Amino acid sequence: MLLFFTLGLLIHFVFFASIFDIYFTSPLVHGMTPQFTPLPPPARRLVLFVADGLRADALYKLDENGNSRAPFIRNIIMHEGSWGISHTRVPTESRPGHVALIAGFYEDVSAVAKGWKENPVEFDSLFNESKYTWSWGSPDILPMFAKGASGDHVYTYSYDAKREDFGAQDATKLDMWVFDNVKDFFHRARNNQSLFSKINEEKIVFFLHLLGIDTNGHAHRPSSRDYKDNIKKVDDGVKEIVSMFNHFYGNDGKTTFIFTSDHGMTDWGSHGAGHPSETLTPLVTWGAGIKYPQRVLAQQFDDAFLKEWRLENWKRLDVNQADIAPLMTSLIGVPFPLNSVGILPVDYLNNTDLFKAESMFTNAVQILEQFKVKMTQKKEVTLPFLFTPFKFQVIQDLVASVLTYPLSHFVGYLLAFTLGIEVLVLSFFYRYMLTAGLTAFAAWPFLTRLWTRAKVTSLSWTFFSLLLAVFPLMPVVGRKPDISLVMGAGLLVLLLSLCVVTSLMKRKDGFIKEELLVHLLQVLSTVLSMYVVYSTQSSLLRKQGLPLMNQIISWATLASSLVVPLLSSPVLFQRLFSILLSLMSTYLLLSTGYEALFPLVLSCLMFVWINIEQETLQQSGVCCKQKLTSIQFSYNIDITQFRQLYLDDIRRAFFLVFFLVTAFFGTGNIASINSFDLASVYCFLTVFSPFVMGALMMWKILIPFVLVMCAFEAVQLTTQLSSKSLFLIVLVISDIMALHFFFLVKDYGSWLDIGTSISHYVIVMSMTIFLVFLNGLAQLLTTKKLRLCGKPKSHFM
Numbered sequence: 001m002l003l004f005f006t007l008g009l010l011i012h013f014v015f016f017a018s019i020f021d022i023y024f025t026s027p028l029v030h031g032m033t034p035q036f037t038p039l040p041p042p043a044r045r046l047v048l049f050v051a052d053g054l055r056a057d058a059l060y061k062l063d064e065n066g067n068s069r070a071p072f073i074r075n076i077i078m079h080e081g082s083w084g085i086s087h088t089r090v091p092t093e094s095r096p097g098h099v100a101l102i103a104g105f106y107e108d109v110s111a112v113a114k115g116w117k118e119n120p121v122e123f124d125s126l127f128n129e130s131k132y133t134w135s136w137g138s139p140d141i142l143p144m145f146a147k148g149a150s151g152d153h154v155y156t157y158s159y160d161a162k163r164e165d166f167g168a169q170d171a172t173k174l175d176m177w178v179f180d181n182v183k184d185f186f187h188r189a190r191n192n193q194s195l196f197s198k199i200n201e202e203k204i205v206f207f208l209h210l211l212g213i214d215t216n217g218h219a220h221r222p223s224s225r226d227y228k229d230n231i232k233k234v235d236d237g238v239k240e241i242v243s244m245f246n247h248f249y250g251n252d253g254k255t256t257f258i259f260t261s262d263h264g265m266t267d268w269g270s271h272g273a274g275h276p277s278e279t280l281t282p283l284v285t286w287g288a289g290i291k292y293p294q295r296v297l298a299q300q301f302d303d304a305f306l307k308e309w310r311l312e313n314w315k316r317l318d319v320n321q322a323d324i325a326p327l328m329t330s331l332i333g334v335p336f337p338l339n340s341v342g343i344l345p346v347d348y349l350n351n352t353d354l355f356k357a358e359s360m361f362t363n364a365v366q367i368l369e370q371f372k373v374k375m376t377q378k379k380e381v382t383l384p385f386l387f388t389p390f391k392f393q394v395i396q397d398l399v400a401s402v403l404t405y406p407l408s409h410f411v412g413y414l415l416a417f418t419l420g421i422e423v424l425v426l427s428f429f430y431r432y433m434l435t436a437g438l439t440a441f442a443a444w445p446f447l448t449r450l451w452t453r454a455k456v457t458s459l460s461w462t463f464f465s466l467l468l469a470v471f472p473l474m475p476v477v478g479r480k481p482d483i484s485l486v487m488g489a490g491l492l493v494l495l496l497s498l499c500v501v502t503s504l505m506k507r508k509d510g511f512i513k514e515e516l517l518v519h520l521l522q523v524l525s526t527v528l529s530m531y532v533v534y535s536t537q538s539s540l541l542r543k544q545g546l547p548l549m550n551q552i553i554s555w556a557t558l559a560s561s562l563v564v565p566l567l568s569s570p571v572l573f574q575r576l577f578s579i580l581l582s583l584m585s586t587y588l589l590l591s592t593g594y595e596a597l598f599p600l601v602l603s604c605l606m607f608v609w610i611n612i613e614q615e616t617l618q619q620s621g622v623c624c625k626q627k628l629t630s631i632q633f634s635y636n637i638d639i640t641q642f643r644q645l646y647l648d649d650i651r652r653a654f655f656l657v658f659f660l661v662t663a664f665f666g667t668g669n670i671a672s673i674n675s676f677d678l679a680s681v682y683c684f685l686t687v688f689s690p691f692v693m694g695a696l697m698m699w700k701i702l703i704p705f706v707l708v709m710c711a712f713e714a715v716q717l718t719t720q721l722s723s724k725s726l727f728l729i730v731l732v733i734s735d736i737m738a739l740h741f742f743f744l745v746k747d748y749g750s751w752l753d754i755g756t757s758i759s760h761y762v763i764v765m766s767m768t769i770f771l772v773f774l775n776g777l778a779q780l781l782t783t784k785k786l787r788l789c790g791k792p793k794s795h796f797m
Contacts, residue, residue, distance in 0.1 A: 008731070016765045019745050019761060028105070029370055031373050036333065039354070039358050041289070042331060042355075044202040044204070045205070046258065047206045047245060047256070048102075049238055049258065049260070050098065050262055051231075052094060052262055053213050054231070057280070057305070057309070058222060069228055069235070070231055070234070070235035071235065072235045072238060072242075076284055077284060081257075081286025081290050081291075083314065083316065084283050084316050084318045085282070085319075086261070086283040086320070086324065087318060087321060088100065088281055090273060090278075093272055094138075094140065098145075101322075103340065104126075104324075105340055106321075106341070125145055126329055127154050129329065129334040129335045131203040131334075132205075133155065135154070135156050135206075136185075137158065137208065141209050142209065143158070157181055159174065159177050161688070165687045172233045175212035175234055179208075179237040179240065182208060182241055186244060204332075210237075213227065213231060218269050218270075221268060222277075238259060254288050256286075256332070258283075259284040260281060261281035264278045264280055289330075289350055293314055298312070301316070301318075317348060323343050323344065324345075326363050330344060330363075338370075340367075344363045346360060420654055420658075428760050431472035432472055433472075434665060435470075438465045438662070441461075441658075442469070445612070450616065453615055468601050468602060471598055472662075481593055482592070482593040486593070497522070501516070518567045522564060522582055525564075525585040526581065529553075529586075530588060533588060533683060535547060535550055536683045540682060545686065546683075558684070561582045562582070562781070565578040566781070570632045572632065580600075583703045583706065587700065587703050590700040594667075599703060602708070606708060606711030607711070609655070617719045617720075631718060633782040633783045649726070652721065654733065656726075657730060657734070657767070663708050681697065709778040713775070713778045713782050730771060733767075734764045734765065734767040741760045741764055
C-alpha cells in the first residue's frame, strides 16, 4: 500500500508540475543588441509621477459643482500638454502595471511561481538604461527595479512598510512623505557638489510613486471623500514639484513631465481584473518634446467620456500602457528597454518628422531583435519528430471494445456518475451548479426508502440541503460589509450552545465539570469574537485604527481554536460540537457578512448526514444503528479493517467530494486569493502584509473544510467505512475532473483568471493528497484528548 501511494504521489506530482512547463515558461529573452535613436533628444531629464490606483474618470471628471478635483492637471491638459487614456492590461495590479510603464512589457506569466514582490526573471527597464534614476515611494515597488538594474545608478528612497496601513487615519501622508523627501533631496543637492553634478547630467529620471490614493481606495472605496480629497492633495503636490524643478533648473525647458497611474479600481475598492474602472487610467504629459494642446471640433471614440468630462474640444490621445516606456526613452535619448513590446505613440511628440521616423524605426528594430532571439531559441530546443499526430484509430478501437460489454448493466450508474462529475466541474465556474446539486441531494431521501424509515431525519436533510443551497446564489464580489449578519450568526451559535449544554446537563452520565468548563470557555470565546468584530468595525469607521486589545483577543482566539476542542469529551456528538464552537469563533473574526452563517448551516447538514448514513447502512442490513451519544472517537481503532467496499460507498465518496467543493465555493470563488476582500482580516491586522493576510484568508477557507472532514471521520466510524478504498474512489473522481481542468489552464488575463485556472487544476490534482492531511488533522481533533489538570474526574450532578 505504501509503494502504491508513493508511486501515485510521484505520478500526480509530475502531472501537476507539467502545467508550469507547458503554460508558465517565461516569454522573455536575453541577448538582444540595445537600440537607440541617433538624433539628439528633446529632454535632458524626465519626471514620472505614478498615482497608484487612480482611475481615469476620478481625475478627469468634474465634481458636483463643476470644478476639477485636480485643477493643476486640468490646466496642463488645456494649456500646456497632451492627454489621453492609458489602457492597461490584466492583471491590473501594481507590479505588472509598473513593469508595463517602466519596462514596456506586460506581466511575465512565470511570475505566478515567484509572487508579485519579486522579479520573475531579469529584465531591462527605462531605469536601467538611464544614466541615473532617483525614486521615492513604496517599499513594495521601488526595490524590484533597483534589483534588476545593472551597476549602481538606480537610487531608491522608501518609507517603512508599516505606513501602508488600511486602517490609518490619513493615508495621504504616504504621498506627502514622497513630496517632502523630493524637496529635501534637491535642497541637499545645492550643498553637495557630487550630487549636484549628477542631477545636472542628461538622460536622468526622477520617479515619484504615490500610494495614498490606492490605500484610500482600498480602505474607503473610490466614491469616498477620502479618495477624492487625496486626488486634490496629489494635484497640489505635483504642482509644487513642477514649480521646484523649473526653478532649480532655471526654466531651461529640458524637463519632461509624465503623470499616469498603474491601474484603476472598482467601485468596491479592488483591482486585478479587466473591468473598465480598473483598466482605464489617466495619462497627462507636458514639457520638453511634448505636443501642446490641440483644439478640435469633434472626436470619434466608442465611449461618451469626452462629453462627460467636458473635454470634447481637446484632442484625446489614447495609448496602451506599455507604449509609455518607448515614449519616455525617446524623449531623453536612452536605448529602448530590451524586452519592451510597446509601440511609440508619435502623436505625443513635438519634434521633427525625421526624429519621429528615426524613433519609430528604432522601436521596430528593437522589437524585431526579440523575435530573432526567440526564434533561434525555439529552433534549438524543438524536436520535430515529437510532433506526430494522434491516431484517431486508437479512439475508435477503445469505443468498440467498450461497446462489447452489456450496456444494460452499467448505463444507469455511468450516466449518474458522469452527470455528477460534470456538475462538480461546472460548479468551479458557475456557483449555482452547487445549488442544483444540493437541490438534488434534498430530493434523494424521497427517491429511496429512507423517507419511510426515518421521516424526521429525511426532512432535516432536505431542509438543511435547501438552506445550504441558498449560499451559492448569494453575491460575492462587491458585496458591502454587513456586521449585523455576523452578529446574527454569533447569536445563533450562542443559542445553539445553550440548547446543547442544557441537554447534556440533563443527562445523568458522563458530563463532568471539566467538560462544562470547556463549553463555557468556548461560549465566552464566541461572545468576545462578536465584541471584537463590532468594536473593530466602529473603530475603523471613526478612523481610529485597530485597537490593540481587539488584536490580542483575535490572535489568542485563533491560536486556541485547535487546542480547546482537545479538552472536550471524545464522545462523538460532544467532540464535534466542541470543534464547531472553536472554529466558529475564529470564523466570525474573519467574516464581514452573510458568510458567517455558512459554517453553521454546513455543520447542521453534516450532523444530519452522519445520522442518515446510519439509516442507509441499517436499511441495507450491513450493521445496526447506534446512538451517537454512545459512540466515542478512538485513536486506536483501525476502521479500515471493519468491512469491504460496497457500491453505496461510491455515493458516500461522491458526497464527500461534493461537500468539499461546496466548502470551497459555497460563499464565493475562493480558488484565488484575489477574490477576497481585505476587510476580512481587519480584526487581526490592518497594516499591509500580503503573506500574513493570505495565510489568514487560507485558514478561513480551511475552516469549512475541517468541519466536513471531521464529520466524515464520524461517518467512517459509524458506518465502518474503509478509508483506503475511499481514497481510491476519490482519486478516480479527482483525476477525471483534473483532465477537464488541464485543458482549461490560462496563461493570460488577470491574476484572478490565471490564478483561478491554476487553482482549479491544483485543487482536483491534490484532492487525494489533501484528504490524507485533512484526515490526519480531523483524526487529531476528534480522537486526541487533553486534560486541564491531573485531578480525577468528578461528575457534575
